[in-house]
Amino acid sequence: MQAWHFTEMPYPDLPPLDTLSTMRVSIPSKLYDPKIGAELYNRYLDEHMLADELGLNMLLNEHHQTATCINTCAPLSAAILARQTSKGRICILGNPVANRADPIRIAEEMAMIDCISRGRLDVGFVRGVPYEIFAANTNPTQTVERLWEGIDLVSKAWTTTDGPFNFEGKFTHKRAINLWPRPYQTPHPAIWITGSSDLENIKRAASRGFVFATFLQPHEKVKWMFDGYRSAYRDTGLPGGGGTAYMPLVYTADSDEEAEKGARALTWYLDAKSEPQYRNPPGYVPVEYNVQALKGTFTGRTDAMRKQSIEYLRDQGVIIYGKPDDVAKQIKRLYDLVGGFDHLLMMGQAGHLNHEMTKRSMTLFAKEVYPQVKDLARTRPLQAQAAE
Amino acid sequence: MSVAERTASIVNVHGIDIDVEIRGSGSPILLIPSEEGLEAQLPVIDELAKTHKVVIAFPPGFGRSARPDWMTNPDDLAYAMLDLADQLGLESPALVGFSFGGWVAAEMAVKNASSFSKLVLVDAVGVKIGGPFDVDIQDLWVQHPAKVAAFKWADPEKAKRDYSGCTDEELSIVARNVESFARFGWEPYMHNPKLKHRLHRVCIPTHVIWGEKDGVVTHKYGRAYAGLIPGATFEMIANAGHYPQLEQPEAFAKALTTFLG
Numbered sequence: 001m002q003a004w005h006f007t008e009m010p011y012p013d014l015p016p017l018d019t020l021s022t023m024r025v026s027i028p029s030k031l032y033d034p035k036i037g038a039e040l041y042n043r044y045l046d047e048h049m050l051a052d053e054l055g056l057n058m059l060l061n062e063h064h065q066t067a068t069c070i071n072t073c074a075p076l077s078a079a080i081l082a083r084q085t086s087k088g089r090i091c092i093l094g095n096p097v098a099n100r101a102d103p104i105r106i107a108e109e110m111a112m113i114d115c116i117s118r119g120r121l122d123v124g125f126v127r128g129v130p131y132e133i134f135a136a137n138t139n140p141t142q143t144v145e146r147l148w149e150g151i152d153l154v155s156k157a158w159t160t161t162d163g164p165f166n167f168e169g170k171f172t173h174k175r176a177i178n179l180w181p182r183p184y185q186t187p188h189p190a191i192w193i194t195g196s197s198d199l200e201n202i203k204r205a206a207s208r209g210f211v212f213a214t215f216l217q218p219h220e221k222v223k224w225m226f227d228g229y230r231s232a233y234r235d236t237g238l239p240g241g242g243g244t245a246y247m248p249l250v251y252t253a254d255s256d257e258e259a260e261k262g263a264r265a266l267t268w269y270l271d272a273k274s275e276p277q278y279r280n281p282p283g284y285v286p287v288e289y290n291v292q293a294l295k296g297t298f299t300g301r302t303d304a305m306r307k308q309s310i311e312y313l314r315d316q317g318v319i320i321y322g323k324p325d326d327v328a329k330q331i332k333r334l335y336d337l338v339g340g341f342d343h344l345l346m347m348g349q350a351g352h353l354n355h356e357m358t359k360r361s362m363t364l365f366a367k368e369v370y371p372q373v374k375d376l377a378r379t380r381p382l383q384a385q386a387a388e
Numbered sequence: 389m390s391v392a393e394r395t396a397s398i399v400n401v402h403g404i405d406i407d408v409e410i411r412g413s414g415s416p417i418l419l420i421p422s423e424e425g426l427e428a429q430l431p432v433i434d435e436l437a438k439t440h441k442v443v444i445a446f447p448p449g450f451g452r453s454a455r456p457d458w459m460t461n462p463d464d465l466a467y468a469m470l471d472l473a474d475q476l477g478l479e480s481p482a483l484v485g486f487s488f489g490g491w492v493a494a495e496m497a498v499k500n501a502s503s504f505s506k507l508v509l510v511d512a513v514g515v516k517i518g519g520p521f522d523v524d525i526q527d528l529w530v531q532h533p534a535k536v537a538a539f540k541w542a543d544p545e546k547a548k549r550d551y552s553g554c555t556d557e558e559l560s561i562v563a564r565n566v567e568s569f570a571r572f573g574w575e576p577y578m579h580n581p582k583l584k585h586r587l588h589r590v591c592i593p594t595h596v597i598w599g600e601k602d603g604v605v606t607h608k609y610g611r612a613y614a615g616l617i618p619g620a621t622f623e624m625i626a627n628a629g630h631y632p633q634l635e636q637p638e639a640f641a642k643a644l645t646t647f648l649g
Contacts, residue, residue: 025530134530141571275532282529282570290563294551 001335001342001376004091005051005362006059006247007349008269009044009071011037017273024066024131024274037070043355044071045080050359052085054366059345060092061126064135068272075109082117090117093192093213093345094124097150098143099136104174106150107157111183119184124192124213125151131278141283144201146171151191158188192245195225203232206242213245213345216270216305218316219337222246226338243378245343248334249313249350251321252364262361263310263321268351270305270313324368331373342378398452401471407452408472409444412437415505416481417648418473419444420489422510422631423569425451425561427486430633432641436648443481445472447492449568451561462488462514462572462580466495473503482506482648486633487604488513488569491578497594498586507594508647509613510640511602511630513578515587517612525578526604529570539603541629587616594620595647599628599635621647 013036014020020027048058060077063069071077074092081090090113095106114121127147133140149169156165157179164178183189192211195202205212206229214225226244233242249269251262280293305318313319317334320327335341346365349358396409409428417440421427428444436442447465449455459465469492473481483504485493490512497507517524526539537547551559594617598610605613607624614620625632625639633640 021532137575139571139574141567141574277529277531277533277536283567287560287563287567290566291556291559294554294559294563 001344001373001378002057002089003365003370003373004057004059004245004343004345005048006061006345006347007044007047007358008061008063008069008347009040009077010268010351011040011067011070012268012351014067017271020273022275022278023068023272025134025278026275027065027067031067032070040070044349045077045084047349047355047358047362048077048081049085050362051366052081052088054362055087055370056362056366057089057091058085060090061094062092062096063129064132066131066272068269075106075113078113078121079109079116082113082120085117085120089120089122091122091192092124094126094194096128096132096136097125097154098146099128099132099138100150102174103150103153103172104157104177104179107154107179110154110189111158111179111181114183114185114189115181117184119189121183121185122190122192122211123188124194124211125154126194130281130284131274133281133284134278139283140281142171143284144198148204151193155188155191158183190241199225199228202228205229206232209242211243211245211343213247213343215247215345216249216318218318219334222317223338226341230339243342244340245345246317246334246338246341247345247347248317249319249321250327250344250346250348250361250365251319251353252324252327252361252369253321254323254360254364256322256326258357259321259323259326260310262353262357263314263319265353265357266319266347266350267310267313268353269347324364325372327365328369328372331369332376335373335376340377344373399472399475401468401475404448404456404468405452405454406448406468406472407446407450408476411442411444412440414438414440416441416443416478418469418478418481418483418504420469420483420485420492421446421450422486422490422633423450423488423565424631424634425565426634427489430637430641432633432637432644435641435645440482440648441478443476443478445469447489449571450565455564455568455571460571462492462495465492465572466499470496470500470503480505482508484508484510484644484648485512486510487630488573488578490514491573491580491583494583494587494590495580497590497592498583501590501592504592506648507590507592507617508597508644509594510597510633511599511605511610512596512613513573513605514580515584515613515616516576516579516581517584517609524605524609527577528604529574539629540631542599542601542627542635543629546629546631546635584616588618590617590620593647595643596620596622597632597640597643598622598624599630599632600624600626601628602630602632604630 060074062074110123127143164176167174193205194213212229249266253259320330394411398405399408446453483493490509491514537544596614598607614622628635
């Protein structure tokens, strides 16, 4: 099992949350102090460099117009880490290809970072969460199609090495596509994709050998998704070879008290507020879900999690915290409950969790927990023979 | 209920299923509902059906009409609705469109005005009047639902809906109307930059009816819209927002029937 350090790079120094109607999309930028922001950027990058020293991998993402994440251009952070670190893998999870105007620009950025890092890059693609629709102004009824068209185009651009080709798709039209540089890894870096409910999407990812990642979900739901993935698994021989990834909040400490303190600080992420119109833009989810919404029975994943106690979240594997041996036990339990997984994506920093506490947890995890879980077997197909 | 004959059906128009309801007989009126899709329930329809053949047609993606994947803007919808009018053999119908349906009607009229006798636009969207920083059409998707209700209705209580008695099929239509409204109006937001340069082609008597308190597209926008159509007349309905036909049905009925005759 591979372990990854992750922070959304939050800007938590906000007025009391009950005085804000939203932390996303329309939160005024006068609430952002560039001097505090500068400290935060450098601190979060330092924590990734520490992860690298400790033998952990580095996971990055991006969001826009939100205090929950000031990493607005993940390729920039990845490029910095490509140069400033030397061992760990770097994964962007992911490039919002459905929300970016030009997939070829993404292909170029990733190829360049892959070369600078000498092949340490994994490339995720995401459809983008609902509130991202507004900053990107993507038609919310077409993001799934845009996602897959973009992935197809980027893959083709990476792997076409004998001169230019034209592309006339539904969303992108380009001529004389001829990528310089091409990626360091051949045929291209491992591709990751995220999901939370669309089983067809998950199977599609599996059949192409993409790593499938999901975040902060109850373990039964995670098992359902991973089983769906495994049922369609074919290892296509790409670097990384596909697999499954799960992200809980993780805090490792010297004592139970410290662990709970850290875990509670991490739940800041679950309490992030946004106005109702940002949570379910029209057409983002299928009509069937919106029929449920009209009946008042569908409120979204994060809402469901937000209302739960920390004990419930721990039981579900959404938060993992404790002394090193307890954390290892919880990871193994989760591993068994969901049928195994390959990548533990640890949100090890969120909200007001400070640098010292973040470092302590990362260090304890790397030295005392990771050795206990590192050798857990990787994802296997549900039906091994059928997949051979 | 109505004295007029009433037929609701799905008409296949060049491979696209279109949801059509026909009432009454006489000189035809082709009516394109708003995104709310509630116009078929208006008393004025039955009144008109005493002397007219009223055809209520839902553009692709609305009501029970199919939405082919290749359709991305109201231009596509306009062609489908022109095909429908041809297929139904409507002879010089009057064309009436509400809000988003008004945009579709305007797109139809600029393509083939000579096939219609009259045009009525009710709080229609579809044109951009001001510059890039001007809010001509309030953004209905990025603002809080309470604000949106205040933009849409003179009395925001009217925004409230009780879905408790609805079947899943009825709710699916509501949900898909919302989705299709976004599919076709997302970007450029609720307008076709080219439409205002084409409206001079509308060479038929045109009446523009507007809710006095419309906060989505104000009466100033309505007057400017009317000003782009040669000879168009403009009329305001008091104490009504973006949907005067729903908020002041009697005053609206008078305005509509007076013009249509």
